[in-house]
Amino acid sequence: MTILKLMRCMQVFGIWIVLYMSETHSVTVDLASPEVFDPVFYSNYYHQVITHSVNSPEAVKQHWLTHGIDAGWQGSGQFHSKEYIARYPDLQKAFGNNYRAAIQHYLTFHTSEHRLGLSTSHHFGGRWTALNHGIYIGSSTRTGGAVDSLTWNNKEFINSRDHGRQMQMACNTNKYTECYNPTEAGGLCDHTLSTTHTHIDWVHVHGNVIESLVYPAFWKPVKPSSGTQHDCHYGQWCPAHQGYHTTYDYPFHKKITIGTHGINNCFEFVSNFTIGGNWPQDDLLIQMEAPAVYMTYEFTKQFTFNPATRLAENYHNKHLPFILSTPDHNYALGAYTPQRQDTDIHENYDSHLFKGSNFAGTTSKFNIVFYKRPHGTGVRQYVYRTYFCVGTLNDVTSCLHKIMTAVPK
Numbered sequence: 001m002t003i004l005k006l007m008r009c010m011q012v013f014g015i016w017i018v019l020y021m022s023e024t025h026s027v028t029v030d031l032a033s034p035e036v037f038d039p040v041f042y043s044n045y046y047h048q049v050i051t052h053s054v055n056s057p058e059a060v061k062q063h064w065l066t067h068g069i070d071a072g073w074q075g076s077g078q079f080h081s082k083e084y085i086a087r088y089p090d091l092q093k094a095f096g097n098n099y100r101a102a103i104q105h106y107l108t109f110h111t112s113e114h115r116l117g118l119s120t121s122h123h124f125g126g127r128w129t130a131l132n133h134g135i136y137i138g139s140s141t142r143t144g145g146a147v148d149s150l151t152w153n154n155k156e157f158i159n160s161r162d163h164g165r166q167m168q169m170a171c172n173t174n175k176y177t178e179c180y181n182p183t184e185a186g187g188l189c190d191h192t193l194s195t196t197h198t199h200i201d202w203v204h205v206h207g208n209v210i211e212s213l214v215y216p217a218f219w220k221p222v223k224p225s226s227g228t229q230h231d232c233h234y235g236q237w238c239p240a241h242q243g244y245h246t247t248y249d250y251p252f253h254k255k256i257t258i259g260t261h262g263i264n265n266c267f268e269f270v271s272n273f274t275i276g277g278n279w280p281q282d283d284l285l286i287q288m289e290a291p292a293v294y295m296t297y298e299f300t301k302q303f304t305f306n307p308a309t310r311l312a313e314n315y316h317n318k319h320l321p322f323i324l325s326t327p328d329h330n331y332a333l334g335a336y337t338p339q340r341q342d343t344d345i346h347e348n349y350d351s352h353l354f355k356g357s358n359f360a361g362t363t364s365k366f367n368i369v370f371y372k373r374p375h376g377t378g379v380r381q382y383v384y385r386t387y388f389c390v391g392t393l394n395d396v397t398s399c400l401h402k403i404m405t406a407v408p409k
């Protein structure tokens with residue numbers, strides 16, 4: 001056989017293999033499986049996807065299938081084709097930038113070959129992800145290192161449409177409210193953009209821990225005058241920044257650990273606020289959200305956890321642990337904060353639903369708030385611990401009971 005004939009034969013054989021593989025995969029693998037794609041994550045991360053006509057989970061899924069996959073976009077908080085390929089040299093060789101084939105490979109083999117769809121030790125494409133016991137917690141440069149994704153059992157929990165959502169730290173005073181309001185993820189003017197006015201000093205991720213130090217954006221730019229008064233462009237969406245400060249001079253530090261006190265589905269969120277400099281002096285209370293949590297349109301059921309009965313009851317109490325769940329109780333997030341922390345007023349679990357014009361804009365919010373009366377003008381730190389439980393509603397109530405026993409009031 002001549003070399004040429006041999007090559008032609010191999011070529012035909014090779015094509016036959018590729019055709020055979022794509023035939024078999026196309027009938028067995030759903031490329032929009034929730035293992036690799038979540039419509040909320042996708043449309044929040046790539047804000048341009050949502051348009052007048054593309055504004056339902058089904059339409060966004062079509063966008064993924066026809067555009068996102070081949071462009072190598074990230075479809076979910078727990079998988080990214082580009083990162084999957086970059087992580088494994090054998091896959092780099094086999095797939096190059098054929099992201100469709102990489103996704104097919106992941107869906108077919110990741111369980112049996114024990115492969116991960118993301119890195120959990122460094123950042124990739126502007127994202128960091130911590131993982132433990134099937135809970136993925138992700139943050140991004142877009143959101144100043146603030147948590148913009150939490151997935152468990154292939155479901156996105158977090159709404160990250162604009163920079164005032166996410167799972168994030170923020171603080172203000174009851175007099176100036178949004179007019180002196182350092183916000184971890186970014187400012188109002190950052191809106192749905194992929195940039196932020198928060199300055200990231202560092203973000204570290206290692207296995208089950210994600211930690212960051214950032215200088216947060218003011219939610220609305222402020223103009224400090226004489227140290228006691230603060231002026232902000234209230235009536236305007238985004239002021240021209242003539243003499244206005246967009247970023248706070250002091251850092252927010254946070255540390256999240258997935259799996260704590262021997263409870264796999266519990267994570268600890270430590271918020272460390274630095275208050276100082278021009279912080280308003282003529283107000284009554286510093287109000288610290290540690291943190292605020294904005295969930296997706298599917299989390300619409302609010303519960304109060306009753307420690308005495310260990311049951312989730314209809315929401316009725318701002319001082320007991322709070323749970324947000326999907327109506328079928330298959331996905332839920334609960335929050336508990338031990339009482340003896342450095343606070344003047346009891347923490348408060350407050351919850352609201354906000355209806356947007358479509359699923360990507362609709363969110364359920366709850367926040368954990370610590371109030372502190374300011375003393376003097378020095379620079380000081382306030383550190384608060386909150387525990388979150390993830391799982392089905394039953395998983396969450398049993399986890400809340402365990403963590404309340406391990407870390408009593």
Ligand SMILES: *[C@@H]1O[C@H](CO)[C@@H](O)[C@H](O)[C@H]1NC(C)=O
Pocket residue numbers: 251252253272274381383
């Ligand atoms: C709080 O953050 C500051 C940095 O802003 C750091 O120096 C300090 O050690 C942190 N405190 C705790 C308890 O983590």
